[in-house]
Amino acid sequence: MAALEMTTPDAAGNRPPKFSTKNVNVFYGEKQALFDVELDIVENQVTSLIGPSGCGKSTYLRCLNRMNDVVEECRVDGSILLDGHNIYDRSVDVVQLRAEVGMVFQKPNPFPKSIFDNVAYGPRIHGLTSNRAELVELVESSLIRAGLYEEVKDRLDNPGTSLSGGQQQRLCIARAIAVQPEVILMDEPCSALDPIATARIEELIDELRENFTIIIVTHSMQQAARVSQRTAFFHLGKLVEVGDTEMIFTTPQDQRTQDYITGRFG
Amino acid sequence: MPLSILIAVLLTASAFAFYLGRGRAVAVAGGHVRNLHSLPSHYGAYVALWCALPAFGILAFWLVVEPAAIESFVVAGLPPEAANLPPDRLALLLNDIRNLADRGLVAGSGDQTVMAGAEHYLSLQRLGSTALTVIAIVLAMAGVAVGWRFVSPELRARNSVERTITAILVASSTIAIFTTIGIVLSLLFEAARFFNTVPVTEFLFGLEWSPQTAIREDQVGASGKFGAVPIFAGTMLISAIAMTVAVPIGLLSAIYMAEYAAPRVRSVIKPLLEILAGIPTVVYGFFAALTVAPFLRDNGSLLGLDVASESALAAGLVMGIMIVPFVSSISDDVITAVPKSLREGSLGLGATKSETIKKVVLPAALPGIVGGILLAVSRAIGETMIVVMAAGLAANLTANPLQAVTTVTVQIVTLLVGDQEFDSPKTLAAFALGLTLFCVTLVLNVYALFIVRKYREKYD
Numbered sequence: 045m046a047a048l049e050m051t052t053p054d055a056a057g058n059r060p061p062k063f064s065t066k067n068v069n070v071f072y073g074e075k076q077a078l079f080d081v082e083l084d085i086v087e088n089q090v091t092s093l094i095g096p097s098g099c100g101k102s103t104y105l106r107c108l109n110r111m112n113d114v115v116e117e118c119r120v121d122g123s124i125l126l127d128g129h130n131i132y133d134r135s136v137d138v139v140q141l142r143a144e145v146g147m148v149f150q151k152p153n154p155f156p157k158s159i160f161d162n163v164a165y166g167p168r169i170h171g172l173t174s175n176r177a178e179l180v181e182l183v184e185s186s187l188i189r190a191g192l193y194e195e196v197k198d199r200l201d202n203p204g205t206s207l208s209g210g211q212q213q214r215l216c217i218a219r220a221i222a223v224q225p226e227v228i229l230m231d232e233p234c235s236a237l238d239p240i241a242t243a244r245i246e247e248l249i250d251e252l253r254e255n256f257t258i259i260i261v262t263h264s265m266q267q268a269a270r271v272s273q274r275t276a277f278f279h280l281g282k283l284v285e286v287g288d289t290e291m292i293f294t295t296p297q298d299q300r301t302q303d304y305i306t307g308r309f310g
Numbered sequence: 311m312p313l314s315i316l317i318a319v320l321l322t323a324s325a326f327a328f329y330l331g332r333g334r335a336v337a338v339a340g341g342h343v344r345n346l347h348s349l350p351s352h353y354g355a356y357v358a359l360w361c362a363l364p365a366f367g368i369l370a371f372w373l374v375v376e377p378a379a380i381e382s383f384v385v386a387g388l389p390p391e392a393a394n395l396p397p398d399r400l401a402l403l404l405n406d407i408r409n410l411a412d413r414g415l416v417a418g419s420g421d422q423t424v425m426a427g428a429e430h431y432l433s434l435q436r437l438g439s440t441a442l443t444v445i446a447i448v449l450a451m452a453g454v455a456v457g458w459r460f461v462s463p464e465l466r467a468r469n470s471v472e473r474t475i476t477a478i479l480v481a482s483s484t485i486a487i488f489t490t491i492g493i494v495l496s497l498l499f500e501a502a503r504f505f506n507t508v509p510v511t512e513f514l515f516g517l518e519w520s521p522q523t524a525i526r527e528d529q530v531g532a533s534g535k536f537g538a539v540p541i542f543a544g545t546m547l548i549s550a551i552a553m554t555v556a557v558p559i560g561l562l563s564a565i566y567m568a569e570y571a572a573p574r575v576r577s578v579i580k581p582l583l584e585i586l587a588g589i590p591t592v593v594y595g596f597f598a599a600l601t602v603a604p605f606l607r608d609n610g611s612l613l614g615l616d617v618a619s620e621s622a623l624a625a626g627l628v629m630g631i632m633i634v635p636f637v638s639s640i641s642d643d644v645i646t647a648v649p650k651s652l653r654e655g656s657l658g659l660g661a662t663k664s665e666t667i668k669k670v671v672l673p674a675a676l677p678g679i680v681g682g683i684l685l686a687v688s689r690a691i692g693e694t695m696i697v698v699m700a701a702g703l704a705a706n707l708t709a710n711p712l713q714a715v716t717t718v719t720v721q722i723v724t725l726l727v728g729d730q731e732f733d734s735p736k737t738l739a740a741f742a743l744g745l746t747l748f749c750v751t752l753v754l755n756v757y758a759l760f761i762v763r764k765y766r767e768k769y770d
């Protein structure tokens with residue numbers, strides 16, 4: 045495979061997709077939130093999910109690491125394959141799955157623990173390290189990769205909640221990275237942040253793409269355009285259109301996509 | 311006119327005043343309510359307040375000063391040789407007069423001075439109550455008239471009414487605060503009198519408690535020992551037993567209710583647990599004394615243990631059950647208040663539910679839980695009925711839960727039950743105990759509230 049293609053692979057790239065979802069229908073009780081969503085997620089790319097509020101972006105994202113299991117009346121139908129294995133299969137261990145598919149939430153949610161313990165949380169519960177030195181190294185490298193280390197290296201014992209909002213969000217990213225997942229799901233990770241912190245996170249996402257597959261929900265068209273290689277547009281629970289980000293934003297095929305990105309509704 | 315009827319009359323008058331005021335407001339506005347500054351009902355309330363406040367004010371004033379006023383008139387009317395009696399004899403005489411008057415005059419009972427005094431007393435009382443009735447009703451009517459005159463479209467009736475109501479609310483809460491201050495002061499003064507006879511150091515560090523003192527000067531017998539250590543130790547022991555029961559049960563059931571129970575189960579269990587809090591402590595008391603204590607004694611003797619028929623264990627166990635709802639309901643509240651985002655953050659990292667609870671939810675809720683537990687401790691320390699019935703009276707200094715111990719509250723009860731001389735050290739000791747108990751629970755409560763408050767700030 046040519047190096048050029050490696051850095052800008054397209055949807056029709058010959059590698060198998062990381063996630064492959066077919067006929068995904070999600071119900072909250074009687075109410076159907078997603079209709080027959082069929083979407084492939086390419087490895088080592090950033091895929092952004094856009095669409096008007098309530099169209100099911102979060103719902104779809106939360107299917108990918110089975111966070112919807114937590115919601116009592118939620119039911120998920122269809123096939124969601126991660127590396128070819130159905131994650132809703134009986135034999136799948138949710139704990140294992142979530143270790144492979146990490147998540148960063150809309151509001152930074154550091155645990156009421158020290159910065160160090162926040163990042164060490166995942167490695168500890170999964171037993172990723174065998175001694176203190178390894179743990180320290182893993183925590184530090186995660187903080188470095190999340191671009192937070194320089195700012196907090198002198199105060200790893202301070203509570204995570206003492207950081208600023210943008211730092212907290214990067215801490216949450218470090219926390220997700222520390223588990224060494226393959227995929228990171230981000231649900232509007234910048235919506236609680238100011239433009240500078242947002243730019244910092246966007247930069248970070250771009251760097252992380254090298255090692256992780258990233259799926260990001262965003263309400264900002266500019267953000268989708270800046271950070272993602274592929275964009276999927278959802279509307280009223282249906283996947284309307286998916287394709288290379290550039291193509292979605294310049295020559296959308298569907299009228300609804302066109303209307304949304306030009307700000308005519310949503 | 312009897313007081314209750316007078317009050318009813320005044321209330322009815324105020325209700326009338328309300329309608330009058332409202333009607334008047336509509337009338338002065340010429341039927342256009344929008345011309346008025348406030349709503350018609352505000353004008354009604356305005357006139358009603360004019361009617362009620364002065365009348366009830368004079369009523370309250372009279373009720374406060376009446377006894378003293380009548381008394382001084384009665385004394386003034388006594389024959390000179392009685393009026394010049396020394397103060398304590400005079401007080402006795404007045405007491406007789408009051409008793410006679412309250413029982414109703416029975417001819418031939420008591421001596422001449424008392425009879426005459428009682429008659430004077432009754433006539434003064436009658437006069438006073440008639441005067442009060444007349445004055446109150448006149449004031450009420452005058453109030454209505456004044457209020458009525460004031461009603462005009464420009465009158466800011468709403469603002470006046472709101473301000474008056476605020477003042478009434480402030481006054482009510484001040485009453486509560488001053489009562490508390492009064493109680494604390496009386497505790498302080500009586501305790502100070504106690505410490506005049508018994509040194510503070512003996513009270514705080516003495517190891518022996520036997521408050522029986524000789525009642526008469528010439529009586530032989532104990533002079534009393536007032537070392538409070540054994541009874542505070544007993545209180546601690548029983549509270550500790552109670553907390554070892556209440557904390558695990560309360561906390562675990564709170565975790566179950568908040569995290570695991572289906573909504574339907576929760577809606578049954580939570581009220582059930584709260585019913586436990588509504589059982590009168592006396593019921594717990596006889597449950598402890600008649601069921602648990604004998605059970606412990608019998609089973610103890612089977613095991614070869616020597617269990618007293620009144621034991622710290624029995625009282626502590628039952629008290630623990632009593633406190634479970636406090637711990638569980640506060641813990642349940644704080645656990646539910648831990649934001650969902652924290653739970654999801656932990657679950658999203660691949661933690662299981664129990665790991666999430668253990669490592670994220672409980673640490674986040676810990677300050678609140680500790681606060682709840684401290685409140686429960688102060689509850690346990692102050693609890694009286696169960697220990698009176700089940701813990702015994704013997705002031706043993708022991709850490710053995712199978713023996714009888716006694717607590718601060720029990721001692722206060724026994725010191726004050728029955729006929730007492732009011733300024734013997736024995737009686738005053740109750741105040742010293744009460745004061746110490748008050749200080750301990752106060753510190754606990756303040757600290758608990760402080761912790762709970764700090765925790766609240768973090769997640770709001």
Ligand SMILES: Nc1ncnc2c1ncn2[C@@H]1O[C@H](COP(=O)(O)OP(=O)(O)OP(=O)(O)O)[C@@H](O)[C@H]1O
Pocket residue numbers: 072077096097098099100101102103104115
């Ligand atoms: N826990 C839930 N229970 C019931 N209905 C839900 C629940 N969560 C989401 N829904 C419904 O599912 C639909 C999709 O919601 P979802 O949160 O996925 O939207 P979204 O695209 O993420 O919106 P937003 O951009 O506002 O976050 C909505 O109609 C919502 O009302």
Ligand SMILES: [Mg+2]
Pocket residue numbers: 101102103231
């Ligand atoms: Mg959403």
